[in-house]
Amino acid sequence: MAWWRRKKDALERPEPGGKVSVPAGLWTKCDSCGEITYTEELVQNLRVCPVCGHHHVMPTRERIEATVDPDSWVEHDAELCSGDPLEFTDSKRYRDRIVAATKKSGRNDAFVGGIGRVDGIETSLGFFAFEFMGGSMGSVVGEKVTRVFERALDRQIPAIVYSASGGARMQEGILSLMQMAKTSAARAKLREAGLPYISVLLHPTTGGVAASFAFLGDLILAEPRALIGFAGPRVIQQTIGQELPEGFQTSEFLLEHGMVDRIVSRLEMRDQIGLLLRLMGFGEDIPRANQTMSEGVVLRENGAAPG
Template identity: 60%
Template structure:
């Protein structure tokens, strides 16, 4: 008798494919406040300008919703929407830059991290721009810098005030020196715009950091901010590790900056339209 025996092979029958689970009808109806942990009906949150009704925390607010709420109805005319960023360096880390751009465009329906155009606030014409933070952290590449510069060039041509809402993680590393050049370009555009003696109102949102904070966002004739917005060049953790000192409580938050003379005012989101209308009426 052979010392081994050949056993018949047992066929493995694959399990039938199952359909992916369907999303619950309740999914997306509720939101959790990241500050007070309260559960809020999303529709109620959106009606309240994305501000928590319990603790007044200002949640992220989509750029188009912001412009739609702050500008006069049907007054916004968008420009430069066709501009799209390229990949001049062929940059790749864990993912190719061109693939990141393609994914962001598909998910958000935006070509880049900035929306610009002309609108009115309480009848006052204004050249306006707003960052889309959801698009790669609102980072500033060559196209964002060009669109920001055009906000001021357009304001100069139309002889109207300029208004920019900033929310950004800074210069876009995937474009290297091309992104850093935008700091000088936007600052130069502001210098030319100022020859027309019209005001530039800069509104700093959470967060406004890096190259955006180090250039045009701090060059406003009037600088406003939303409550508890993180504003600064490097983050608090980086600064602490660099200087090896503990930073003051609330460092780089808008309340701290207002106390130290870096801001003109902190404006609650529900009061922003009225404040901007007042400013444009006084200095516009």
């Protein structure tokens, strides 16, 4: 045990037999390699393990800061919050779950939308807040996602949505499932207008979100080792009674089978999106030498990436 400890900005000797406590959250142990990293350093590295590259869960606030240019983010629709149209109750009333989730996350619902600049390019952006009821999609989330596409259409700018969700919110029943059609219809209008939509799939992206707008991007990017699919692998395995392939429903598996266009490290995501938007005709021109995409990304003549 160390012969000193820091207390109130002063070094003091611990009392004989006394314990030296470490503040909670000071260190973070990697879930993949087990390496222990100073949490502040991990946050500065966008919560990517500096040893093995494992992507830890990233709070929505930090993701927004890592994505948009400084002082360019303007949130919209922050006042929207879920009601309880079905007066749903299981082990707890739905309205009580909403109150608890709001208090825990500091947000009114599981999605944050707004306008910001990415590498200098004005963009309509949306971010799922997984810390709010697992990023589940209810009526408010569906409305907010729809407005991301509508703002892009109104301003004639690209749209980007970062998805991390457990799927449709069961407490809203069919009203939640209706959001799949609603968001997909709004996305279709953006496509008809010839405006690009980049979908970024995070860990996890499942259920009704994966089965709708998350897989309708002109370009679909994913973070490494993200769980992506409709039903979970355990449910599928129990249903079909067969062993699933190694790495089933990871972003690497989906890339190999043509469901994802590219896997991008969180450390490179912002720069890659900026480059992709410029290749799609937005922002200032860039030197031709910089227009060469990394291996695995090829744009079709119509501007969409291979799907």
